[in-house]
Amino acid sequence: MAETFRSMRALERTASTSRVLNLAALAVKHAENPEHQARPLFKSAALNASVILKHRLRANEIATVSTPNRTATKLIVPFERSNLSLGGRSFFVGDRGWMECLREVAGDAADLGRDAQVLEALDELPSLDPFLLREHMKRRGFDVSETHFEISVNDLAMMQKFVGGELGKLIDLAYKGRTVNEANTGRLVEALLSSRNDERLEPLRLTLRLEGDSYREGIFAWKGFLYYKWVLNSMWPQMREVLIELLKVKTVGPRDFENESLIRAMKVRLQEKIERQVRSIANYLRNYDEMFAELTCGGDVTAFRDFLLKSPDLLVKLGEGAGMICHIASFWQHRFPKSKRLEAQVGELLDILQDFEAGLSGDAPALAAA
Numbered sequence: 001m002a003e004t005f006r007s008m009r010a011l012e013r014t015a016s017t018s019r020v021l022n023l024a025a026l027a028v029k030h031a032e033n034p035e036h037q038a039r040p041l042f043k044s045a046a047l048n049a050s051v052i053l054k055h056r057l058r059a060n061e062i063a064t065v066s067t068p069n070r071t072a073t074k075l076i077v078p079f080e081r082s083n084l085s086l087g088g089r090s091f092f093v094g095d096r097g098w099m100e101c102l103r104e105v106a107g108d109a110a111d112l113g114r115d116a117q118v119l120e121a122l123d124e125l126p127s128l129d130p131f132l133l134r135e136h137m138k139r140r141g142f143d144v145s146e147t148h149f150e151i152s153v154n155d156l157a158m159m160q161k162f163v164g165g166e167l168g169k170l171i172d173l174a175y176k177g178r179t180v181n182e183a184n185t186g187r188l189v190e191a192l193l194s195s196r197n198d199e200r201l202e203p204l205r206l207t208l209r210l211e212g213d214s215y216r217e218g219i220f221a222w223k224g225f226l227y228y229k230w231v232l233n234s235m236w237p238q239m240r241e242v243l244i245e246l247l248k249v250k251t252v253g254p255r256d257f258e259n260e261s262l263i264r265a266m267k268v269r270l271q272e273k274i275e276r277q278v279r280s281i282a283n284y285l286r287n288y289d290e291m292f293a294e295l296t297c298g299g300d301v302t303a304f305r306d307f308l309l310k311s312p313d314l315l316v317k318l319g320e321g322a323g324m325i326c327h328i329a330s331f332w333q334h335r336f337p338k339s340k341r342l343e344a345q346v347g348e349l350l351d352i353l354q355d356f357e358a359g360l361s362g363d364a365p366a367l368a369a370a
Helices: 008-014 023-029 034-038 098-106 112-124 130-139 153-174 182-193 199-208 212-248 257-296 301-309 312-335 346-360
Strands: 020-022 051-056 071-078 088-092 250-252 343-345
Touching (some): 071 098, 071 112, 088 098, 112 130, 130 212, 153 182, 153 199, 153 212, 182 199, 182 212, 199 212, 212 301, 212 312, 257 301, 257 312, 257 346, 312 346
Parallel strands (some): 250 343
Antiparallel strands (some): 020 051, 071 088
């Protein structure tokens, strides 16, 4: 089993919620939270304080990991959860002998079979964003505390202004007759995006006429739609650059006319598939926008409430689609930064394009049926 000595603290600082599930940070944050302890993601305490990430396989890793994609699920168990800079031990789900590695790092876990099933479920996902992750765990029958599905601190900070603008009309409706200044609006947005129930949201709960589990489910779905709207709104400028650069990227090195011809055809197909994927996601979000307008402009509370409560399937589709788009945009910018020439060896470029096309074609493992 490989040992990871590079700084995991740097990984934590740059982590995206779509790429990294930082259970180590959550274990420290919720150390005194009985709900977090009672309904863990993993039964093994060591695994429930790990860092899980979606990792694009390097050339020397492909042959050792059983996956049809170039992106695999990597689990890192820190040597010290409160000091990630010390590194940790790691392995890939589906790696040769990964169950032996799991048994070694999990210790005397009473239900290692269940923990292995959780890892396999995580491996089925194209991303680890909290909304897709939560719905997938529910579909697979795992009872996990909501504390494991939090928006990252960095993403939360960046979402604040966007969500505030989205909710302005509803806040006016819910707090009619009461003064809600910009500072108070900011605190309401913070309360909405928090993983905890907050009494400041009581007027919103009354406006939506939600109670108990329906309230929790409705608010979670609402946060999901806002999260994906923010992700796509933030990602689209980068995606436009990728679509332009996709046709411009050049091959260098030894000539391979057959593969170069294949690359030219793949570029055109990929551009069409990316645009189709973006349109599909936009259509899903348009459904939400129309129902939200019915609430804020038409006063139809029942329609919006029912839409939220019936939206898990829609959130899964949004998560899958957004996850692949984010993967393409982030990897492309990592591999082809502005400071370097837009070029690659024929074999490498073909490999990148095939990875993108496989994800957009739905060749990744299918999600379990509801």
